[in-house]
Amino acid sequence: MFPYKTSFLLNKSEKQPLYLQLANQFIKYIKEGKLPSGTKLVGSRTLSEMLNLHRKTVVACYEELVLQGWAESIPKKGTFIHSSLPMLHQQKFIDELPKENKKDIGFAFYTDEVLGDVYSNPKEDWMYINDGISDTRLTPTDEIARIYRRIAGRKSIHKHLSYGSTFGNETLRDVLVDYLNKTRGLNILKENLLITRGSQMGIYLSSQILLKEGDKIAIGETNYASSTITFQHHKATVITVSVDENGIDTNEVEALCKKHQIKALYITSHHHHPTTVTLSAERRIHLLNLAKKYNFAIIEDDYDYDFNYNHAPILPLASHDVHGNVIYIGSVCKTVAPVFRIGYLIAPKKFINEASKLRRIIDRQGDALLELTFAEFVKSGDLDRHIRKVMKIYKTRRDLFCDLLQQECGNFFQFKIPKGGMAVWVKLKEKYSWKKINKVAHKYNLSIPNVERYDTFDVGHNSIRIGFASYNEEEIYELIYRLKQTMTELIMKEKFS
Amino acid sequence: MFPYKTSFLLNKSEKQPLYLQLANQFIKYIKEGKLPSGTKLVGSRTLSEMLNLHRKTVVACYEELVLQGWAESIPKKGTFIHSSLPMLHQQKFIDELPKENKKDIGFAFYTDEVLGDVYSNPKEDWMYINDGISDTRLTPTDEIARIYRRIAGRKSIHKHLSYGSTFGNETLRDVLVDYLNKTRGLNILKENLLITRGSQMGIYLSSQILLKEGDKIAIGETNYASSTITFQHHKATVITVSVDENGIDTNEVEALCKKHQIKALYITSHHHHPTTVTLSAERRIHLLNLAKKYNFAIIEDDYDYDFNYNHAPILPLASHDVHGNVIYIGSVCKTVAPVFRIGYLIAPKKFINEASKLRRIIDRQGDALLELTFAEFVKSGDLDRHIRKVMKIYKTRRDLFCDLLQQECGNFFQFKIPKGGMAVWVKLKEKYSWKKINKVAHKYNLSIPNVERYDTFDVGHNSIRIGFASYNEEEIYELIYRLKQTMTELIMKEKFS
Structure with a gap:
């Protein structure tokens, strides 16, 4: 006989009513083939005693199973698992599956290689050089x-x-x-x-x-x-x-x-x-x-x-x-x-x-x-009003950022002060590579965007956009500091290698 | 000479500063060819007197035109419309164009016939039979x-x-x-x-x-x-x-x-x-x-x-x-x-x-x-909590709607009481047509959805969905009333034609 007594785990503090918790667990066993087609279920009085439940709960559960088509009630004989249910073909069941297997996919679909990568969450305390975005604190x-x-x-x-x-x-x-x-x-x-x-x-x-x-x-x-x-x-x-x-x-x-x-x-x-x-x-x-x-x-x-x-x-x-x-x-x-x-x-x-x-x-x-x-x-x-307010702030930030970039890192980069917008187009002098810079930058919790994003057709501009608008004064100093540290280390490395 | 005095309409109460209003109107005339390439603009002092403006406003306007590349300033000679500007090829100008012409399209694009019609706004006091939508008043x-x-x-x-x-x-x-x-x-x-x-x-x-x-x-x-x-x-x-x-x-x-x-x-x-x-x-x-x-x-x-x-x-x-x-x-x-x-x-x-x-x-x-x-x-x-609340209400509405539909219009329609959802699938008896009903229904400010929407493959179900959930009790009575009026008139019409 099916081990009724040990098969059900009911929780009175859950929002779902008990009869439905019970019914859903029955459905799970039916689908898994543990309660095959035609099985007679124990009487509601017996089950209520086994599980220490009110009999009404068991009756409601059986009714639910009948209503949903999982079971059928035959007068004077009792409640049976529905005779027309086929077996679900599966070797293993959800709870027994290893994690990777659960993520398997049972159908084919198209992927498009031109689409960008999946988003990954930023890390705390890192600075991510951006494309020119607004400062959401404003x-x-x-x-x-x-x-x-x-x-x-x-x-x-x-x-x-x-x-x-x-x-x-x-x-x-x-x-x-x-x-x-x-x-x-x-x-x-x-x-x-x-x-x-x-x-x-x-x-x-x-x-x-x-x-x-x-x-x-x-x-x-x-x-x-x-x-x-x-x-x-x-x-x-x-x-x-x-x-x-x-x-x-x-x-x-x-x-x-x-x-x-x-x-x-x-x-x-x-x-x-x-x-x-x-x-x-x-x-x-x-x-x-x-x-x-x-x-x-x-x-x-x-x-x-x-x-x-x-x-x-x-x-x-x-x-x-x-x-x-x-x-x-x-x-x-x-x-x-x-x-x-x-x-x-x-x-x-x-x-x-x-x-x-x-x-x-x-x-x-x-x-x-x-x-x-x-x-x-x-x-x-x-x-x-919002535009006028942030315009003034972004202008100040542009000026500070460009001044500092020229002053601290002018040996490495070429750029023009942009007349507008939230970013500077920064060209790296030819002997350096953004990819190498990015590797070193990670030591300083600085992330530099993929230069290929700006060079779709492989022309070799050696340039990226550096957004300035989202950083306040202190952060601009910090960004330039990390950039300069990065460049200095890069030079040292090249000297001694 | 260009009719400076009568060509500009400036409004001090507008948010846009006067110098910019003036510059934008200059740009319009430049684009329209009324101020062709190479034209010398009158001196800022003269223009300020003509237009009764502060001279600073005119100077700022000319500076703006130069900055934006519409004009050039030649030392000791004055300000000129930029010599390299080509003429914009157009016979008529925005303000002179008739309305339809403005909506013309100068390029080809693809249309997809399978896509639905453009949305049109509902009329006041009309009832639109819907597909089964929730009551947003709840x-x-x-x-x-x-x-x-x-x-x-x-x-x-x-x-x-x-x-x-x-x-x-x-x-x-x-x-x-x-x-x-x-x-x-x-x-x-x-x-x-x-x-x-x-x-x-x-x-x-x-x-x-x-x-x-x-x-x-x-x-x-x-x-x-x-x-x-x-x-x-x-x-x-x-x-x-x-x-x-x-x-x-x-x-x-x-x-x-x-x-x-x-x-x-x-x-x-x-x-x-x-x-x-x-x-x-x-x-x-x-x-x-x-x-x-x-x-x-x-x-x-x-x-x-x-x-x-x-x-x-x-x-x-x-x-x-x-x-x-x-x-x-x-x-x-x-x-x-x-x-x-x-x-x-x-x-x-x-x-x-x-x-x-x-x-x-x-x-x-x-x-x-x-x-x-x-x-x-x-x-x-x-x-x-919201689901539990509206479920009770929708169940009552379903019961009332189905009762009334059977009672008042049972001669025309066949349907089963749905076990869930927000709509009833209503089949019209074979001798009637939803399209004819819709025509008559308009007299009663009732709109019946296009039956073809439910019969994409032209099978001839002669059925539509009638949503009940979005109507309160009074509105359900009203909907059934309008439907019945419509059907009665349709019958009368057919009898006497």
Whole structure:
């Protein structure tokens, strides 16, 4: 007979009722074949005495087994394990499996080698050189959360809690259209704007709608790596164009257009990622003319618009797009904090409609509560006040960082002071290697990004971006100190080896 | 000469400083060709007098134009529009363009016919028959927002505001692993779980990793339309298998596996979407055996787990997946409110890693603040309390709705009382047509969903889902009243035509 008395482990302090704990343990034994098809179960009175349970608990458990189809009750005969249950084919059972085996996979799937590595958690006390990210200690999180809670408390809020528009919340769309038309010289209507979860989603949606296998997209050499990966993931043929101190070389773009039909060109016009240069006025106009003549889309990723230290922001290409060639991408993630996943995709209406249909099967819709919160945050002027505040701080940090880098490590690096943004493009003098530096840097709890990320096409720039905005004064000193220690040790090593 | 005096419209009450307003209007005229390359600008003193501005404003404006590259300053000669600027080729300018023209598109893109229509806003006072959605008036929004704000106010919160793990917030992953292992009999580790933005994202990620053009996926006939669309968007060959009162017919699945290599099978085991039936215990085991034998993935979308009125929830297929065949998808969106975009994708580690890499280029990451909020909401037992509360309410609504539907419209419809979920699968008697009903229903401000959505393969079920959970008692009476009015008018019309 089945060892009822020793087989069940019930816990009264668990939230799950006892009858259900009992039933689920029965199901486990049924699945494992320990209670095979057709087995007669002991009577409820007997089992309740064996397990020291109230009889009602056992009766409820048996009823549950019948209701779920694991058992059947035959009048005047008793309760039996259902006669039609097949055996589950397995040699071993969950609890007996070794750890690795549990993680085995029983089906085939596709992997894409262009996709980046899996995220790993940062270590305490380490400094990780970043790409140019904001200082989240300056984020007005409490203010934003206060707005969020106030909005969530509104009587009529339930209307915004269900399934809604895949274009994003209407109020935020209105506010952003107004804000972007005013601050960036755009001339868009609501139908030209889709709320995204940040710039990356804008790049992803655009790629999927614009590019199929073999379609050609022009990018700068260098280029923002996440966008290159996204285009490659969509099997597009990526063609690179030189970038100099005035941005992407538009004469090369023109030559390219004469030879190939390109579907799109991706650009971080302001400032170029990763080199931080600004596209000159001349080239802006040239590019718009080319897009019109050769009918390609310009994907303008204006991630750095809010941060200019030497002059006012330059109006985007999109501000002068009368022929519908520009897809304009931006976000508040960079400006406020990456955690607030609010961005926008701006394009001709037909394109926005297609993007919105696609978005429906990706993640259905945005977060209306957060979108309403940001509608208020933008409209009230809080966003602008935040930008003005952090701009001053980041400018000071840029100046300090560049001064110290020149002063302490000028022998090793070449760089120009960026006119805006949150990072410096730092070239390592030719005789040194970032990879070797990284190895030594680990001794000083300093992590240097993989230089290959900035050199997708193996050109050998020997450069990386070093973000300065996220560090306060003390941390900038610390970062430079660790860098200098690293370089000094490297020199010593080379001398004596 | 350029008509300086009448060309600029400056507004002191705008937030943008005057010098920048002036510069941006200059840029507009430069782009429009009204101030061509090489034009000498009037002196700053003259312009300041013409426009009645402080001279400093004009000087700052000219400096801005030079800094941005639109103008050049030649010593002792003055300020000129930059000599290297090309003309922007365009016949008309933004302000002169008619509305439609502005929406024109200057490049080609791909459309996918399988994707659904663009969302349109609901009208006031209308009732829209839905698919089975929760009543957001019962959502504990204020409680959730209070947790959100408390978490946002923590001193250490800034660590969670920047770029983070693409797997989702660590705390929520821990909480969900524990919660799902306890409540659903799963046996997973953290590495098996990726936080998504709801079930749809789980379906999208899985499709993209599992399916390429021509790969075969089995689905029920009928099937949840959003998932079918997602598989078709990925160019998979969708093969249907019959569904009866015990769910998907696993003998047909077996026959299918003998003929074709199928990569995956999609199932809403509990309850089948749209018919609301539950997969029998026998078939559950059969399906797991088949997946093991033929090495396919079972995508188990357990959207309805929390809502069972006649018995305890049936443990998912995933609770017995020892060979790594099951991809398990769920969310809190259905249970709490669609606005809270928190879901999970559970699968063998290798698959989760690939999904996390893919997710990085889709929308980078989740919303850590919301994820931390839900970690607390689940861990504190608030989620369970909420489920218990609304379960009772929905059961009452189901009973009332089914009673009234039978009583008032029983002549027209056939249906079974669903054992769980938020909708009834309602078959229209053969002589009637949902399309005709919808036309008449509009007179009563009632909108009936497109029946084709439930009949993707044109089988002619003549059935739709009618959600009951989102209506209170009064609204259920109103809905039935409108339905009955509609049907009565339809009958009258047919009699007299």
